[in-house]
Amino acid sequence: MAQAQLTAVSFNIKKREYWLPEGMRCEVEGCENPIFSSLSIYIKHWKAKHIPVVPIYQCSICQSRFGRRCELTRHLRFFHHLTVEDTNAILCKVQPEQLPNMHYRDPGDVLPRQAKPRVNVEAREAARRQRERYAAEHKVEFPNLVGAITVPRDKVAYIFDVPGLGPRLQLKAKPGWCPEYK
Numbered sequence: 001m002a003q004a005q006l007t008a009v010s011f012n013i014k015k016r017e018y019w020l021p022e023g024m025r026c027e028v029e030g031c032e033n034p035i036f037s038s039l040s041i042y043i044k045h046w047k048a049k050h051i052p053v054v055p056i057y058q059c060s061i062c063q064s065r066f067g068r069r070c071e072l073t074r075h076l077r078f079f080h081h082l083t084v085e086d087t088n089a090i091l092c093k094v095q096p097e098q099l100p101n102m103h104y105r106d107p108g109d110v111l112p113r114q115a116k117p118r119v120n121v122e123a124r125e126a127a128r129r130q131r132e133r134y135a136a137e138h139k140v141e142f143p144n145l146v147g148a149i150t151v152p153r154d155k156v157a158y159i160f161d162v163p164g165l166g167p168r169l170q171l172k173a174k175p176g177w178c179p180e181y182k
Contacts, residue, residue, distance in 0.1 A: 028107045050107045055096030069096070088176065 023035035024042065028050060036042040047054070048067070057072040058065050061080055066072045072094065076087045151157045155171040162168050 028105060031105055049101075049103050049105050052101055052104050053098050054101045056099050057094055057096050060090055060094065069094075085176070 023037045025031075025035055026033050026042070026045060026049075031049065033045060033049075036045060054067060055069075056065050056067065057069050059072060059075060059080075061076075064075060064079075066075060069091070073087060073091060076082045076090060077084075082090070149157065149169060151171065154174055156174050158170045158172065160168055160170070
């Protein structure tokens, strides 16, 4: 009986807000920053101030340096007036340089806020067991794939019929695919 009452009471507890509408401050001691109005702005702050080593992306045309890849992309497109294809070709070759963060402030034992709460482990396991039971009860027969053609994700397959020779397969690179960028 006591267990049932505890369960009923726990459902009446208001869930914790993960980002308050009026904004929140950084929880690291000594970090003197204004209130962050959104989680995305807070995450940018955390990456700029509380990570000891940061990636730096350098423009291969003018040697300008940027803290984020998207800033380099914007720079190439709007400062150098490059097309999307030319921008992607340059970005494929850019490797970030890892430098010490000159604005680094040690967060100590404070962890960055997360957007979503952790999933209830018991509920996740119960759902997994339920899916496994369903899969065991509802078997799905897959076709025999012996002799099937496998196409890499960076290629496009063209199948065409050659008179006198029969069907032929041709693999070509996907348009806009950048093989060096992983």
